[in-house]
Amino acid sequence: GNSVTQMEGPVTLSEEAFLTINCTYTATGYPSLFWYVQYPGEGLQLLLKATKADDKGSNKGFEATYRKETTSFHLEKGSVQVSDSAVYFCALSYRGGTASKLTFGTGTRLQVTL
Amino acid sequence: DTEVTQTPKHLVMGMTNKKSLKCEQHMGHRAMYWYKQKAKKPPELMFVYSYEKLSINESVPSRFSPECPNSSLLNLHLHALQPEDSALYLCASSHRTSGSTDTQYFGPGTRLTVL
Numbered sequence: 753g754n755s756v757t758q759m760e761g762p763v764t765l766s767e768e769a770f771l772t773i774n775c776t777y778t779a780t781g782y783p784s785l786f787w788y789v790q791y792p793g794e795g796l797q798l799l800l801k802a803t804k805a806d807d808k809g810s811n812k813g814f815e816a817t818y819r820k821e822t823t824s825f826h827l828e829k830g831s832v833q834v835s836d837s838a839v840y841f842c843a844l845s846y847r848g849g850t851a852s853k854l855t856f857g858t859g860t861r862l863q864v865t866l
Numbered sequence: 867d868t869e870v871t872q873t874p875k876h877l878v879m880g881m882t883n884k885k886s887l888k889c890e891q892h893m894g895h896r897a898m899y900w901y902k903q904k905a906k907k908p909p910e911l912m913f914v915y916s917y918e919k920l921s922i923n924e925s926v927p928s929r930f931s932p933e934c935p936n937s938s939l940l941n942l943h944l945h946a947l948q949p950e951d952s953a954l955y956l957c958a959s960s961h962r963t964s965g966s967t968d969t970q971y972f973g974p975g976t977r978l979t980v981l
Contacts, residue, residue: 784967795872795956796909796972803967841908845968851897851916852960852968856908 754779758842758857765832765864773827773860775816775842783844785809785818785825786854790839799827799840832864869893870973872957878979881947887976889940889957897921897962898940899970900932903954915940916962947980954978 759774777785784803788796800809805820814829825842842857870891879885889898897916901909914922915934929951931943940957954977958970 795974801969851914851921851962854970859908
């Protein structure tokens with residue numbers, strides 16, 4: 753079946769540090785890959801996505817590359833800010849009957865301090 | 867615009883109450899979803915509507931009753947809930963394109979507390 757594995761959190765960084773959150777997946781076929789972010793007390797926001805191998809998704813300084821050979825979609829940012837503190841979910845999308853279904857990772861909490 | 871709206875933002879109800887959660891989108895999306903999210907967990911899919919028809923029910927108890935009155939609206943009717951049903955309820959929508967490239971956009975959620 754499909755699954756997503758994310759690194760355990762929390763990840764604690766100082767402001768302006770480099771961020772990597774690891775995400776690997778297991779899937780049949782050719783899923784699309786997503787990163788969603790959830791700020792405290794809010795819903796999920798789409799951060800970035802990639803729909804095929806070697807695609808790079810990017811948004812707000814965050815990047816992730818769809819690596820089919822390593823089944824990975826690691827999230828990176830060169831310089832984090834306190835406002836990036838949130839929970840980050842890696843997810844894959846696959847066709848489930850007549851609609852797409854998302855499989856989420858467990859989420860990684862990021863805490864950025866001054 | 868990729869906005870999905872949900873009302874109410876917070877809801878407290880007793881186990882004998884009947885209440886409804888509402889979700890609305892005006893992006894022309896033809897698939898709409900209900901998720902349940904417990905604290906420190908990822909969202910769990912409950913229901914999917916595709917072209918206003920119930921497409922997926924993930925074995926959700928009958929005390930949760932979804933309804934899709936039209937392509938822009940999605941309701942979740944609640945009756946005789948249990949305290950363990952307390953959670954954040956998220957609505958999402960997508961274009962319902964073929965294959966796996968469909969992107970789901972989430973609303974801000976309704977925080978439900980069952981006393």
